[in-house]
Amino acid sequence: xxxxxxxxxxxxxxxxxxxxxxxxxxxxxxxxxxxxxxxxxxxxxxxxxxxxxxxxxxxxxxxxxxxxxxxxxxxxxxxxxxxxxxxxxxxxxxxxxxxxxxxxxxxxxxxxxxxxxxxxxxxxxxxxxxxxxxxxxxxxxxxxxxxxxxxxxxxxxxxxxxxxxxxxxxxxxxxxxxxxxxxxxxxxxxxxxxxxxxxxxxxxxxxxxxxxxxxxxxxxxxxxxxxxxxxxxxxxxxxxxxxxxxxxxxxxx
Ligand code: 6PG
Numbered sequence: 180x181x182x183x184x185x186x187x188x189x190x191x192x193x194x195x196x197x198x199x200x201x202x203x204x205x206x207x208x209x210x211x212x213x214x215x216x217x218x219x220x221x222x223x224x225x226x227x228x229x230x231x232x233x234x235x236x237x238x239x240x241x242x243x244x245x246x247x248x249x250x251x252x253x254x255x256x257x258x259x260x261x262x263x264x265x266x267x268x269x270x271x272x273x274x275x276x277x278x279x280x281x282x283x284x285x286x287x288x289x290x291x292x293x294x295x296x297x298x299x300x301x302x303x304x305x306x307x308x309x310x311x312x313x314x315x316x317x318x319x320x321x322x323x324x325x326x327x328x329x330x331x332x333x334x335x336x337x338x339x340x341x342x343x344x345x346x347x348x349x350x351x352x353x354x355x356x357x358x359x360x361x362x363x364x365x366x367x368x369x370x371x372x373x374x375x376x377x378x379x380x381x382x383x384x385x386x387x388x389x390x391x392x393x394x395x396x397x398x399x400x401x402x403x404x405x406x407x408x409x410x411x412x413x414x415x416x417x418x419x420x421x422x423x424x425x426x427x428x429x430x431x432x
Pocket of ligand 1: 221222223224225226252253254255265324325326327331332333334
């Protein structure tokens with residue numbers, strides 16, 4: 180049975196700082212055990228604060244960067260030079276600032292191939308790096324996720340077929356409302372992780388967050404509810420604005 184904790188912080192900056200401290204602790208635990216720390220990064224705007232903080236003088240010296248292997252929870256199907264690219268966000272805010280070796284970064288390929296081929300290649304990379312065979316699910320040490328205003332996470336959007344994918348590790352999905360192709364880790368991979376941290380901030384997330392955490396189980400409508408099936412620890416790092424409609428009592432910081 181997994182453990183889900185919800186922390187409510189004053190502001191997005193506090194969410195980023197508390198999440199950075201969790202990241203330091205988890206990565207140090209892995210490194211002290213002589214293990215690689217395999218993390219999947221999230222995209223969008225929320226994690227920019229976190230990535231910048233981790234690369235800052237406040238935290239950079241505490242993280243065993245050489246032990247960390249970076250993956251992506253999802254990607255917009257755009258060139259890695261596009262401002263929409265989740266890879267570009269991480270590369271600008273983390274990889275270049277910390278001189279992360281490219282051998283330790285596993286981008287989702289998005290150029291010169293179809294979305295389907297991208298998902299196949301990324302899936303093959305996961306199997307190769309994690310050493311898993313067909314039918315086995317790679318277990319990330321940590322997956323960072325965000326949540327959209329309507330409750331999507333990674334690129335698992337409401338009423339899409341990928342929500343029901345049980346075999347694939349990564350899949351291509353066309354998001355009607357964005358008129359955009361996305362590549363995403365599938366629910367089975369998200370739910371196999373040792374730790375999942377979701378960072379959710381802003382009042383625009385309040386309605387969906389209440390439904391995701393407290394509403395009737397309906398993951399087709401609120402895909403982030405799929406994390407109720409997580410095998411590992413799930414930590415919600417949210418700010419007061421996003422928590423405004425929550426009825427339960429959570430850990431205020
Ligand atoms: C993406 C993300 C996506 C994101 C949410 C929240 O590629 O956009 O992976 O799942 O986490 O859409 O985005 P914001 O942080 O911008 O609100």
